[in-house]
Amino acid sequence: MTPSATDRPDMSIEEFEELARRAPETVSLEFINGRVVVKHGPIDVDDFEELARKAPETVTLELINGKLRVKPVPDGDHGSIIMWLIRQCMMQRPELGLHPEQGLRIDTCRKGCIKPDGALAPIDYFAGQGEWASPGGVLMTVEVTSKDRDTDLRDRQEKPGAYAYAGIPVYLLVDRDEHKVIVYSSPENGTYQRRRPYPYGATIRIPAPVALTLETEKLKDYAD
Missing domain, CATH: 3.90.1570.10 (tt1808, chain A)
Known part of the structure; x- marks a missing residue:
């Protein structure tokens, strides 16, 4: 069954594991209910830019009001x-x-x-x-x-x-x-x-x- 928009995860578990592996040492990530979150709270802009640069090609990240967001793949x-x-x-x-x-x-x-x-x-x-x-x-x-x-x-x-x-x-x-x-x-x-x-x-x-x-x-x- 294809997941609905309300329960579709931000990314696959494989994509998250790759993102977490590539993350800067100062950034600790978790995958909770299909969402990627920063474990230690807000992420600063410099750390975010490094994380976004190292993200898998299939994942587009944004930082909005200090919070990590994953931009969905467009249809x-x-x-x-x-x-x-x-x-x-x-x-x-x-x-x-x-x-x-x-x-x-x-x-x-x-x-x-x-x-x-x-x-x-x-x-x-x-x-x-x-x-x-x-x-x-x-x-x-x-x-x-x-x-x-x-x-x-x-x-x-x-x-x-x-x-x-x-x-x-x-x-x-x-x-x-x-x-x-x-x-x-x-x-x-x-x-x-x-x-x-x-x-x-x-x-x-x-x-x-x-x-x-x-x-x-x-x-x-x-x-x-």
Whole structure:
């Protein structure tokens, strides 16, 4: 029987054992109820970056509010939505790129290393910055929800706060469970002051400095 999203583990036991074996000496990991956790509490950014660098190729790690998270493997619809967004950005703002899976280092009170599904920034902004870049030139981050048990905590709760603390002007969430696109904007004191949901099929005008118009009828093709 295939496990449901609510009980599917973060990774296989073999992947965890390899990750634990490669972990820095200062990081002790446990595998509890299918989740990988840091045994001694919060992990600092430098230790996390070393751990992420040594992780198996099949495992993508993030650090959100000092907590270790495993980014789920995307399915086909997830990837198709990202490609649709990339095309929209290229057509309307050719001077910008929606960079998939570019790591961002959040150097605020909510320290973290996050890999959004997409980061909208000038074409060459990330050149020479390495795996974990400064979010200073990012105009918008994009997340597409995954069919896993932690998507509510990760995409709807933790990441809006982290991106707002980083001062990223817009956070765009494609919520596949709700069949909605949520536009978060106007970050202030670690919170987006505006949150506006749109149903699939709506015309969405994303505010400056992004200044994109999305006709979202296409998203209905990827709805369950």
